Structure formats: structure tokens, C-alpha cells
Amino acid sequence: MTARTFIRCGHLFDGLSGQAVPAQTLVIYGDSIDWVGPTAQSPAMGEVDTLIDYSDCFVMPGMVDCHAHISYGNALTQEDIDLYASMEFRALRSMVAAQAILKSGFTSIIDPACSGMVAPAVRDAVNVGLFQGPRITASGRALTTQQGLYDWYPQWIGVPEASTGVMTTSLDQAIGLIRQQAKDGVDAIKLTMDGIHARRNGGGLIAAYTQAETHAMVDEIHRLGKLAVVHARGREGALYSARAGVDIIYHASSICDDGIQAALDKDVVLCPSLALLVNNIDFHEPTDPSAPWWPDIQRRELNTASRNLQRAREAGVRFMSGSEAGFAVTPYGEWGAKELEAHVRYLGFTPAEAIVCATVESTRLLRERDRLGGLAKGKLADIVAVKGDPLSDITVLQRREAIHAVLLGGRPVDLSPAPTHARHFSEFSQGMWHRVYDRAYVNANFPREAAAGVPA
Ligand SMILES: [Zn+2]
Incomplete structure (x- = not known):
């Protein structure tokens, strides 16, 4: 008989009941949960079984970061992301990035946009063991x-081969690229829906693709069995995407009532990714090359997003949780759980709702979605044991020492720090930010963050 693992839980938040229940036991067999219930009714342990004691912990499902760019390298600049590192170096670095995210309690991620095929390669290397x-x-x-993100550089440079974006100048070309990426083994295809030009009189950003183009691309992505995910902060990009029935809209800050209705009709999920905005505001310094305009833009967007996304939520639109890890202000494994705090602070979630969003709702489009989504019999044993009570203080999840243990498919994860803070992790060309905002630096220089208790 194969050994089982019995986990005694001080409190168990299974992600399904919305509550933390005291004195529960989880029984793990292989990579999944075999039994869950009150310790008093727990099956008897056999001689070969092992016991893990989390009786002083808050035990919850592994979190999901639905917006992590593992190839970006904690970038200080756009050039950092696109130009300076070789594809081979990026692949190796991305593995360490993914591991750093895992060590912080996030057992699954979605990577929407990477260099080359780096994210699928890291996925496969993990999946084959x-x-x-x-x-x-x-x-x-x-x-x-040519109106979208990723076409950052002058026309005489264009979008380089090593960029995280790829240029499409016609619908035929876009359909061809969708087919190529599907053949290459992606799970999702990302469309850049925000343009760079704005309509007059505060009409917002003009979408990078037309409604008809968006429909045609999304239909082809779905025909090939892939997820259609889009970047759309602007009203028009979000509206076109929702009408076309994409799976995930990232940001959706300026989504309008028509966009909300279309999102409801087509079961489109929103992933606000506020942690990047919040850190851009919180960590901005006068020495930054982007001072002073950058934090002002971010503050305006945070206000807009907070207003519109709360309306979307009240209307019944579904949400996922994603931090947009990969930039200098959102280094891997450090600020993922700040998204949960942002959901509470700016979107009106309760801490329990923010955790359910990040652990159950956020699994709904993952490759392993059929075996994830709460701690119940038959589900994969992706588990985090937390020292502290995130229901009374959601920021507990941001504290490295509060993440007592992480189990991935029932196997303990080595929590020793990944070397992602090293200065050479990013290529450091020319700056948007003048440094990486790791916890040690923030604690020494930002009294508010230090007082909130996020030790390095
Ligand atoms: Zn992104």
C-alpha cells in the first residue's frame, strides 16, 4: 500500500465554503487530496503514512498569479525586456523567476506574453520533471x-525578433501567426487591444485592432482550442474584446457599461492587475527617469479602474487575480500577494473573497483546471500553510516568513530564496526606475511599508 500524507490544519480555508474551519485534516494520496474533514473524524493512519503538522497554521489552496511575465527579468526598461539578453539566457532566467513565484505561495501562473517560446519551454521543462x-x-x-504596445521603437527598428510582441499588419498575417503559435504549443494567444492614439475630447484610446479583426482573431484562436487573452486598459479595446468573447481581459480599467454587459453575455473574465499600478505609485522616487509624470498617470488609472471594475463586479462579471510580475517594481516572488490586498483596498473584496478569487476563481482557465479549484477530494494537493490569519489581515500573505510551507501536488517546495534579487538578473540598460524594489530596500526607505510588516 502506498503511503498517504496526513496534514493536521489549525484552520482550513478550502476556498469553497468561504470560511476558515478549525481542527481539520487533509489526507493526500499521490498528488491529490483523498480525504478532507474534521480531525476528530479523520481516517486512521497506517504504519507507512506520514504526518505533517500545520496545527498552528492557516491552510489554504495554492495561489494563482494570472499575470506573470517570466521572461521580463524584473526589467527597468522596455529595452531590458526586448533587447539585451539572449533568448537562451532569458529561458534560464525565466525558470528561476517561475521558481521564485512558486516559493512565495503561488502554485500556478498564467504567462500572457513572453519572449520567443520561453514560457512554454519553462512549462514543459517543469512538466516533464x-x-x-x-x-x-x-x-x-x-x-x-503599429498602433499597439510592443511596437515601442522607431520605424527604422520596428519590432525586433527578440521582442515580447510580434507585428501584424494585416488580418491574414495575424491569423497565420495564431496558427503558428497554436502549432508551437501555446495554451493562450495574447492580443494587444490598446492603441497608442487617443480620441479627442477624452474619448480614450483608439483600439489597436478593429472590431471585425478582433472577432476574426478570437474566433480562430477558439477554433484551435486556445485561450484568447488581451491587454486592454482602454474603453474601446475592452469593449471590442468583450464583444468578441475573449477569455481574459487584462486591466479593463476603463471598461464601460456596454463592455460590462458584453463581458457578462460572453462570460469574459477580468484580471485587473492593480499591483503594478499600486507599486508604480508607492515606489516612485524623484530620481526615477520617469518622474514626475509616471505616478500621476498611474494614480489616475487606479481611480478609474477602481470605479469601473467595482461596477463590473456588482454587475456579476467574474474576476481573476494577477500581479503583473516581471518589472522592476514587481520583482518575482515579492509582490504577488499585493494583488489580493489591492482587490480588498480598491475593488471592495473582503479578504475571504480575495483569497477565493486568487485560489479558486483564478484556476478556471488553467491547463490543469479540471483538477484544481479548492481543497476537495480528487483535487491536486496544491497547498499553502500560512502563519497568521489572512482573513483578518490580507497583507500577511505578502510576508515571506508567514509562508510556512508550500505543497505542489502534495510535494513540499524548497522555500530557500531564489537568486532573483541579484543585480545581474536584469540587464539594466536605461531607466524607468533606478533600482529593483526588493523588500530589503523598501523596508529601509519606505516607513509605511516597513510599518505594515513586510520584512525582507
Ligand atoms: Zn502584462
């Missing part, structure tokens, strides 16, 4: 236009 890493639902390069 070469490395321990989180479960990864991966895209490749994001499709864009």
Missing part, C-alpha cells in the same frame, strides 16, 4: 499592430 516549478499556462509573443 526536469525542474520544480509552478504549473504554467503559457502564451508566446503578443500580437500587436
Whole structure:
């Protein structure tokens, strides 16, 4: 008889009841949960079984970061992301990035836009057992236009081969790239829906693709069995995406009532990704090359997003949780759980709702979705044991020492720090930010964060 693992839980938050229940036991068999219930009614342990004692912990499902760019390298600049590192170096670095995210309690991620095929390669290397890493639902390069993100550089440079975006100048070309990426093994295809030009009189950003183009691309992505995910902060991009029935809209800050209705009709999920906005505000310094305009833009967007996304939520639109890890202000494994705090602070979630969103709702589109989504019999044993009570203080989840243990498919994860803070992790070309905001620096320089208790 194969051994089982019995886990005694001080409190168990299974993600399904919305409550933390005291004195519970989980029984793990293989990579999944075999039994869950009150310790008093627990099956008897056999001689070969092992016991893990989390009786002083808050035990919950592993979190999901639905917006992690593992190939970005904690970038200080756009050039950092696109230009300076070789694809081979990026792949190796991305593995460490993924592991750093896992060590912080996130057992699954979605990577929407990477260099080359780096994210699917890291996914596969993890899945065949070469490395321990989180479960990864991966895209490749994001499709864009000359009006979209990723076409940052002058026309005489264009979108380089090493960019995380890929240029499309016609619908035929976009359909061809969708088919190519599907053949190459992506789980999701990312479309850049925000343009760079704004309509007059505060009409917002003009979408990078037309409604008809968006429909045609999304239909082809779905025909090939892939997820359609989009970047759309602007009203028009969000509206076109929702009408076309994409799976995930990232940001959706300026989504309008028509967009909300279309999202409801087509079961479109919103992933606000507020942690990046919040950190851009919290960590901005006068020495930053982007001072002073950058934090002002971020503050305005946070206000807009807070207003519109709360309306969307009240209307019944579904949400996922994603931090947009990969930039200098959102280094891997450090601020993922700040998204849960942002959901509470800016979107009106209770801490329990924010945890359910990040642990259950956020599994609904993952590769392993049929075996994830709460701690129940038959589900994969992706588990976090927390020292503290995130229901009374959601920021507990941001504290490294509060993440007592992480189990991935029932196997303990090595929580020793990943070397992602090293200065050479990013290529450091020219700056948006003048440094990486790791916890040690923030605690020494930002009294409010230090007082909130996020020790390095
Ligand atoms: Zn993104």
C-alpha cells in the first residue's frame, strides 16, 4: 500500500465554503487530496503514512498569479525586456523567476506574453520533471499592430525578433501567426487591444485592432482550442474584446457599461492587475527617469479602474487575480500577494473573497483546471500553510516568513530564496526606475511599508 500524507490544519480555508474551519485534516494520496474533514473524524493512519503538522497554521489552496511575465527579468526598461539578453539566457532566467513565484505561495501562473517560446519551454521543462516549478499556462509573443504596445521603437527598428510582441499588419498575417503559435504549443494567444492614439475630447484610446479583426482573431484562436487573452486598459479595446468573447481581459480599467454587459453575455473574465499600478505609485522616487509624470498617470488609472471594475463586479462579471510580475517594481516572488490586498483596498473584496478569487476563481482557465479549484477530494494537493490569519489581515500573505510551507501536488517546495534579487538578473540598460524594489530596500526607505510588516 502506498503511503498517504496526513496534514493536521489549525484552520482550513478550502476556498469553497468561504470560511476558515478549525481542527481539520487533509489526507493526500499521490498528488491529490483523498480525504478532507474534521480531525476528530479523520481516517486512521497506517504504519507507512506520514504526518505533517500545520496545527498552528492557516491552510489554504495554492495561489494563482494570472499575470506573470517570466521572461521580463524584473526589467527597468522596455529595452531590458526586448533587447539585451539572449533568448537562451532569458529561458534560464525565466525558470528561476517561475521558481521564485512558486516559493512565495503561488502554485500556478498564467504567462500572457513572453519572449520567443520561453514560457512554454519553462512549462514543459517543469512538466516533464526536469525542474520544480509552478504549473504554467503559457502564451508566446503578443500580437500587436503599429498602433499597439510592443511596437515601442522607431520605424527604422520596428519590432525586433527578440521582442515580447510580434507585428501584424494585416488580418491574414495575424491569423497565420495564431496558427503558428497554436502549432508551437501555446495554451493562450495574447492580443494587444490598446492603441497608442487617443480620441479627442477624452474619448480614450483608439483600439489597436478593429472590431471585425478582433472577432476574426478570437474566433480562430477558439477554433484551435486556445485561450484568447488581451491587454486592454482602454474603453474601446475592452469593449471590442468583450464583444468578441475573449477569455481574459487584462486591466479593463476603463471598461464601460456596454463592455460590462458584453463581458457578462460572453462570460469574459477580468484580471485587473492593480499591483503594478499600486507599486508604480508607492515606489516612485524623484530620481526615477520617469518622474514626475509616471505616478500621476498611474494614480489616475487606479481611480478609474477602481470605479469601473467595482461596477463590473456588482454587475456579476467574474474576476481573476494577477500581479503583473516581471518589472522592476514587481520583482518575482515579492509582490504577488499585493494583488489580493489591492482587490480588498480598491475593488471592495473582503479578504475571504480575495483569497477565493486568487485560489479558486483564478484556476478556471488553467491547463490543469479540471483538477484544481479548492481543497476537495480528487483535487491536486496544491497547498499553502500560512502563519497568521489572512482573513483578518490580507497583507500577511505578502510576508515571506508567514509562508510556512508550500505543497505542489502534495510535494513540499524548497522555500530557500531564489537568486532573483541579484543585480545581474536584469540587464539594466536605461531607466524607468533606478533600482529593483526588493523588500530589503523598501523596508529601509519606505516607513509605511516597513510599518505594515513586510520584512525582507
Ligand atoms: Zn502584462
